[in-house]
Amino acid sequence: MFVHMVLEGVADSALGVGLDVVGTAAELIDAGLTPLPPGTRGLRQRVVSLDGRPVRSAAGRTVAVDGAFSLRGLRKGDVVVLPGMFAASGRTVAKLLAREDIQRAADLLAKAAAKGVMLAASCSATFVLAASGLLEGRTATTTWWLAPQFARMFPRVSLSADLMVVDAGDILTAGSALAHADLMLALVARLAGPSVAHLVTRYLVLDERPSQARYMVMEHLRVSDPGLRAVERFIAQNIGRQLSLDELSRVAAVSPRTLARRVHASLGVTPHELVQRIRVSRAAHLLETTHASVDEIAAQVGYADAAAFRRVFRRFAGESPRRRRGPATQTNTWT
Structure with missing residues (x-):
């Protein structure tokens, strides 16, 4: 089960591409175009908010959800995905982390990790994961223009800002908002197999982009x-x-x-x-x-x-x- 946790200001593109990647993978599997590895469950997904109410996206649109985030409904093998919120500067990130809902989300992510749930985040949402303490002693990436801020705020995290996606086992992080596509493909490859992820890449015409360094200014x-x-x-x-x-x-x-x-x-x-x-x-x-x-x-x-x-x-x-x-x-x- 993919659980997309959306917070106020979620990037429309990140959430959309996340849903498209998982949805396309599920459709290709159901159509018999690519097999699932033995013992692998089918791909399902839900969009949730902290309280079950719709949230406002970065573009000012209302994002409907399937319900409230619940620790009780999670089990080992599930993935909680946190799409990023656009943040243009370190000052924006500081305001973001000061929000009550962000602090609550960080706490819930830590509790989800204790249940053996896989976690993933992109763009500024990587700061939420770091604020939970889950990235300490691990390697992670973040959106390239916020890398200096991330390094200053979380010195105990080994930052590889050049990489588009960092797979640290049970926690995956990705760069800027559209790197969310790369993150979701990595998750599909992990849960459904590389052949499924590769076919999704072809159907959605997504390029392989191992690094975000070429975009750095x-x-x-x-x-x-x-x-x-x-x-x-x-x-x-x-x-x-x-x-x-x-x-x-x-x-x-x-x-x-x-x-x-x-x-x-x-x-x-x-x-x-x-x-x-x-x-x-x-x-x-x-x-x-x-x-x-x-x-x-x-x-x-x-x-x-x-x-x-x-x-x-x-x-x-x-x-x-x-x-x-x-x-x-x-x-x-x-x-």
């Missing part, structure tokens, strides 16, 4: 710390050469150890990873706006070894580097 990771802003500018201005930690720390006017601590606290990465991300971000821009080859771009962003550049790019962008289109100066003529 460095400007969203900028902080008020003037030392770190200076370091980012310095890296961008010297992107074609090797940079040492000592050199970066001198730019920030702090010790290497202090710089490493401040970068991790503000951005959730190491100084070396920050350099790599800025290089990958520049490389991605060049791949989309120039005709330069991958090897030429590798050299422009500081990699003498093109093979090493490809490995780093795949790690942070989740795909191999390739040119996507011609120069930005090219325009279309409409008649």
